[in-house]
Amino acid sequence: MPFLPESFNNLAACNCDKTPTLLTLGFQILVIIAALFSFAVLRRYQKRILVHFLIIALGIGVFEIFTAPMWNSSHLGWWAYIYKDVSWILNLAWTTAILSTVVLVDHFCKRLPSRWRFFIYLIILTPAVFLAEIVLVNIGIRTYSPEVLHTVIGLMVFGVPIEALYYVPVFMSLVIAFYKYWTFYLEKRPIVPIKKTPWVRNLTIALIGVFFFEMMIEPMVVNVNLPSWSYIYRDISILISGAWIIIIWLAVNLVERFFLHFDLKWRFALYLLIGSLITYPLESWLMIHGYRVYGPSATANFSGFITPVTHIPIEVAFAVPMYLALVIAFIRYWEIVLDNKL
16 A cells, blocks of 8 residues: 655654745735625625625635645745644635635526536636646745655646646535535525435435545545555545445434434534544544554644543544534535435
8 A cells, every 4th residue: 555655754744934925925915805805796696795704714714724734835924824834814815716606606697506506616616726726836835745745646737736626626515515504504594304315315425525535635644454455546445434424424314313303503513523422432443553544744733632532632633523514514515405406
């Protein structure tokens, strides 16, 4: 199985220079101006635009903190960072781009079903964000961890790995689905439960959500010492991914079966609670027995604090509900859309 060369163990993670440059200062000014302009325009099309803005920013923030060891964001100035090298400026840029696209597509293509509009969002955003990533790399903001560079095929487009054409739509899909799930709650849409649960379809949606996300974060944590037949792509194992699918499927279906009378926000909280309670001991067991190995860029970010009982790094403990929040929102969004023919 491919893993990290020994030389990677000596490379420091998140070793980014936060000193701003003229180019990065100019970038920040443009982002703030674009955000203010976008906010003013989108108010015409979307009520409570600030709340919608904050939901997308939260989804992006969860994703950025979860995947922080995979890349570095440099030269933005001390004021631009909220956690290690996670920057509110980049969050603002992605939030502005995503919200603008979603609101305008929803307005001008409102006769199309939600499921088709979702793909229009991705068609617009994927090339736009890929170009933005090129800009970030070439003005010195974005660099990638050794683990990421080790897993790419080596084909670069102006300094950006070609794999970004996969990463971008996965990132966008998770964040947009997270946002869209919460718009059901904000808009108080009636969500009609169906009498007969399509188990195969729901498991397929869970498989897609988990597998795509596992492919994306593959450089950050490696599954090792498992039977060779279980690996389906690089170090992604059907045993590990299958366990996450079963846990998520179980958490969602338990809540939908016994707590259907709760509103969306409380059901979502229960998804995370049940999923996390099952995931923590499993992740602990896998790490202790050497089946889950976090790369040096991830472990360099560990503070050294260990959770009681499960004995996993506190950063992993926080990452579990973040992972579940994005994947479960993706799964539930598509289940609701398909169930209600939206």
